[in-house]
Amino acid sequence: METPYPTPISPTQTRIGWIGIGVMGAAMASHLLSAGYSVTIYARNPSKAASLQSQGAHLANSPQQLARQCDVVFTMVGNPQDVRQTVLESDGILSGLKPGAVIVDHTSSSPSLAREIYASARKKGCWSVDAPVSGGDIGAREGKLAIFAAGVCAVVEWLKPLFDLMGRVTYMGEAGCGQSCKIGNQIMVGANLMGLSEGLVFAEKAGLDLKKYMEAIRGGSAGSMAMELWGRRIIERDFKPGGFAEYMVKDMGMGVDVVKEEDDGKVMVLPGAALGKQMFSAMVANGDGKLGTQGLITVVERINGK
Template sequence: MALQKESTVIGFIGLGVMGKSMASHLLKHGYRLRVFTRTKEKAEELLQLGAVWKETVAELAREADVILTMVGYPKDVESIYLDHDGILANAKPGTYVIDMTTSTPALAEKIYQAALAKGIHALDAPVSGGDIGAKEARLTIMVGGDEEVFQTVKPILEIMGKNIILQGKAGAGQHTKMCNQIAIASNMLGVCEAINYARNAGLDPATVLKSIEAGAAGSWSLSNLAPRMIAHNYEPGFYIKHFIKDMGIALDAAKNMGIMAPGLELALSLYQEMEKMGEDNSGTQALIKWYSNK
């Protein structure tokens, strides 16, 4: 069944670095939006654009036909969805709930089953693309859940992203995001080491970047985060603390499957050192500081 824009109320929970931009695109496309986040000040810009503030998760859940969540950690996801004052206890049957947080595959499956028992449709749909992808509405969205549910809400997801793929059953979106984070983890080491090498060789890193980003070394991180490293811009497009969380989830899942991930282990250890240096709220590109301090 298609969702009619004129009658569909969307609830959005979590208005951080990425969530705020994602929610703004829904408003601009004419959807009626209800929002909740722990710090109301983060919602002010959206409220000025026409979003309606809700005091609690439960209040938002009771009013929305589609609920999107983009919060920090699996414990936040579990609380928001499964507590007695959370989404599933208060949403009406037939509601579509889409968790876009990077969380654990096991929790995604748990939420799916709990939602199913209440006649609620659940998808796990973590994203990649950082603050730039969120602002420009070109996120990659990795989805787990039922085909029919996916097709129903896909027009809404297409407002926020460009590369949107149903990967399989519940939890498949989160497993795919783990593949994404594993690939990024080792790549970030390579990007930092290349920039550090260029500096120590007496080269201009910005000029070096013009050569190598167009060749076999090219990657999203090289094109988007290396310039921030060179400019000493460590503002978060994606927080180090959240990347540490993601790598921990991926490493736990890898161990449960009995597979090795030495590149991931190394990257996690270096980012944990950055956390000890007080850089947990910096962007992931701040890892270059670890090399500069050696």
């Protein structure tokens, strides 16, 4: 299948739109600006756009207006409801896109919604790619995100020069497969964070020096990317969000509740993911939903009376 444009992506020709300039989205958009691309952004709170504007970004008044002047529009918003509103509603991205343009959704969202957006985009002669990411705020700042892209392979290949500025892209399959990959990723991240948190609580109770403990085990089978990203932050009580804990409730919930539509309609049984969702839900119930996911240790500590 042909790519949407006959010419390669280039800073002088390809006009970029970006919606969602939180901790990760702003860093990702910044890489595109640094590479010389023309980037137009939309923010519900325009004051949050000041940093990107200082780097040369333009500001649009609505998703529709932004889409009218862009070849590729990226979204990195909070949850599936935000994606639906931003893309599909009457003044959303699709209402302004010209035929041949592409939507790339980096939000951790629903596979079924990704398929719906893809079908709606094709009806307009446009393309969509669901491309959620993993790597947190550090990966976003350093341009080292893992990107799980799905849709038409040729379109993903066409977008690769943009993805390469933000991290490493892997083509996962047809529309929705990127989101399914991210759900699986989050199930494993949640399990790693639970193990990391409980290990540190145990080590402290046993009287170990936590930094020495982490150095001792990081090279063995207990070592993980979760430890590399969050271990020192947890020890130093740095719970600033790279990704909000409340989003893990959403992500792991999609894993727990997903229905195998193509099979027998039975709900998948994932006991570890169910426990992880409960643990992150406890963070939210404690008023800590806006902390980083590494704050999960606070739930383990509360359970143990600390």
